[in-house]
Amino acid sequence: MITTSVARIILAPREQQVLEGLSGGSTLAVVALDLKIREGTAAGYLKLAKRKLYGVSENAAALAVGYTTEAIARPPLLDPETLFLPDGQRDIVPLLARGMAAAQMATELKRPVDIIRRDGRDLLTNLRARNRAHAVKRSWEFQLLTAEQVIAWLR
Incomplete structure (x- = not known):
């Protein structure tokens, strides 16, 4: 149940399937193969979902x-107590979820970009995530990313 004022969004079943496939760390090509559709078709569903x-x-x-x-x-x-993350890694979770690049995160956090990149790599390792999308899922699971944080940047 959503406890905030963001409306529920309804996606088509294939749009949901593509997103859920990506959440496991798979590439779009693998997701398309799993769904037995062409990669271009999966890309189309993903584009519609993002819109x-x-x-x-x-x-x-x-x-x-x-x-x-x-x-x-x-x-x-x-x-969340089973996962130890240094503050530097914890700080970038909501920025990563927004889709920010390392340079944007560095500007936002007023930290050197090479440190942000290192923290990003270490975050993926600590979360046992394959890529950024998978890191968002893992961050959600460990309650490092919440609906309230996402709503804050949607406004």
Whole structure:
């Protein structure tokens, strides 16, 4: 149940399937193969989903908005106490979910871009995530990313 004022978004079943496939860390080509559709068709579904999800452009942002608006099934929550993340890595989670590049994160956090890149790599390792989209799912599971955080940057 959404406890905020963001409206629920309804995606077509294939749009949901493509996003959920990406959330597991698969590439679009693998997701398309799994769904037995062409990669171009999967890209079309992804584009439509992103448009519905507040017009985001990055896969990671599409997943964050999808979970927040309940357009896709939210992953089960895990105990955040079982994951240790340094503050530097924790700080970039909401920025990564917005689809920001390392240089944008560095500007936002007033930190050197090479440190942001290192923290980003370490974050993926610590979350056992394959890519940014998978990191969003893992961040949601460990409650490092919340609907309230996503709503804040949607406004």
